[in-house]
Amino acid sequence: MNEQAPDLPSATVFIVDDESAVADSIALLLRSVGIQTRVFSSAAAFLEGYQPDQPGCLLLDVRMPRMSGLELQKEITSRGWSLPIIFITGHGDVPMAVEAMRAGATDFLQKPFNDNELIRRVQHALEQDAHDRAEQTQRRSMLEQYGTLTAREREVAWMLHEGLANKAIALDLSLSERTVEQHRAQIMRKMQARSLAALVQMLITIRQTLSANQH
Amino acid sequence: MVPTPAAHDPRPVAPDRFEALLEAAVDAIVLITREGIITRFSRSAEKLFGYREDEVIGQNVNMLMPPHERAHHDGYLRNYRETGEKKIIGIGREVMARHRDGNTFPIELAVGEFESQDGQGFVGILRDITRRKAQEAQLTQQAEELRLVFSNAPMAFAVTDPEGRVINVNAACCTLFGGVSDDFLQRPISTLMHEEDREDGARALKSLLAVGGSVRRPLRFVDRTGDTIHTQMYAAVGRDNDGTPRMLIVALMDRGPLIRATREAEDLRNRLTHVGRLGTLGEMVSGIAHELGQPLSAIVNYAHASRRMLDNDSISGDELKEVLQKIAAQGERAGQVIRGLRALLRRRDESREALDCSALVREVIQLCEHDIRQAGFELMLDLAPDLPPVHGDAIQIQQVVLNLLRNALDAMREETRDDRIIVTTRAVDRDVLVAVADGGPGIDEQQGDRIGEPFFTTKEEGLGLGLSICHSIVSAHEGSLRFERNSRGGTTFRLRLPRATERSTHE
């Protein structure tokens, strides 16, 4: 897995709860195990203050006046932000929790919860977020690298992806085998691929991403 | 038998006008001498009295009178002859006459004096007024009946002249206002009205006179002692045949009893609504649980956080102090929620009164009877009719009973050993006992001790507050609440409340 760039902000648990004491005490609990937190007292305050590139996860109370947890979840999805959400539900909120999970929530915690449980779930969500973000970063850099390939290099790359040997490619494109070899070396360098297998893997991801973006 | 004159009786045609008159007149005509001897007896007189003319001619006219009048008649004639004083002549009067068959009947008699070549005499013109008399009697009777209806009507009536001055009131009216009819007579009716309603009432009556129809409206009057009388006033105009207003008829219905009854009903409804509010204890308690849950979970989180920080030495004394303060604040907040709950259970005007537990139970039953039946269980009541009163707050006691009933129902839903819930009230020693016996699974030995502890519950949706609230209410009433296994395998909760003492009921 890629190391996070040092200038990226570190993971933060964003706590959104209208109950300030509950939010504050959860924050303290998380800080006691070294997790950075930020507390928002309403859904609106969170939407205002959150930057989508900030990694971490969201601890969200389902029941809040004005915009409820579920509504905030919808808003986050529609803005295309990816942030794992852990819902905190109270007595008798099970149906709401189910709905939240259906709408893509990562997890939910039913009150009263114990501290280990909370910490464990939060750490899990943070890992997931880190993983998602790493993958995303990787994908993005792959695309950037792919963008530096010339038209001919791309042609060669996709033929490699199809499993053609240098000789076959040279024949197909009426190039010398040596030229094909030079292209291939260039592709491997630009894409930072250590092996042909790694390159093929990258190309699969790139194709998926490109076709997903076309939708 | 004397034959009665027949219409075809041959009789010579009257020779002159007078004769013709005698024959044709509808009224009976009798001519007598100054001494009272009958000289002529007209055909209609024959019909009226049942004598033929030839039978009466020459007889004293007093034969046509009832026996007790006869003697006087000769005297009247003598008196007139001697003094010339006219007692009847030209005046006419109603007297009694006597038929041949002995029956007497009323007639109207007009008497005139005449002189002819035959000498002086009197002419009597007689008309049978039996029918008219009967009609008059009937009218009199009707009037009397009307008077009786008016004076004995169970509703207050006042009649005024068109100016609104009272001319008649009935007994109910006197009773309503507390006076005798003389107190009312000639008083403008508006002066009896309540100050604030006077203008309104007077205007209504005035427009009634002008426009007609009838008036019907609530209106306050004032009785003799100055107390307000709430009435429904009905008024109508009494008019002549030609439509001229003669009187105002005002009927007053006393709304006092109705208002009192409404107030009582309202009161009961308020109480029931209140009980109803408590009846949804589940909902209320879930709200409270949320309220309590917040500070409690904050406390727990703070405590865990500080323990962890202490474990890895990452908290300073000052920081710890701060967290402890936060914990204390949240604890206090939880306490406030509990106090709020207590206040909620207390009615605003917490009342201590003498209460009949059987009646309280009966009211509460209405709130859960349906649920019990719905669940397929039977509710049996054995409520003592003459319980000594207990002293307390009706709503609170009802709430206890309601909780017991709800728990009984919950228990039987879980497991039914017998499908009857039996509620008993009884006087026991110095206490009144209310027992709720269910046919549920009974209470587990081990859990027995914890029953009634706040938040102890074995139900998925339960909050475990019901019995602890019950206990605090019962102890405030110096009573006791215990439970035991009953013969049907279920649980019986026994609520005992001390009887009201003389002193406590009169506080």
Ligand SMILES: Nc1ncnc2c1ncn2[C@@H]1O[C@H](COP(=O)(O)OP(=O)(O)O)[C@@H](O)[C@H]1O
């Ligand atoms: N009639 C009963 N039969 C069996 N168990 C009972 C009965 N009444 C009360 N209990 C037990 O006592 C517990 C506490 O009751 P309560 O204080 O009313 O709270 P809740 O009804 O919310 O559980 C119940 O959960 C139940 O286990």
Ligand SMILES: [Mg+2]
């Ligand atoms: Mg209960």
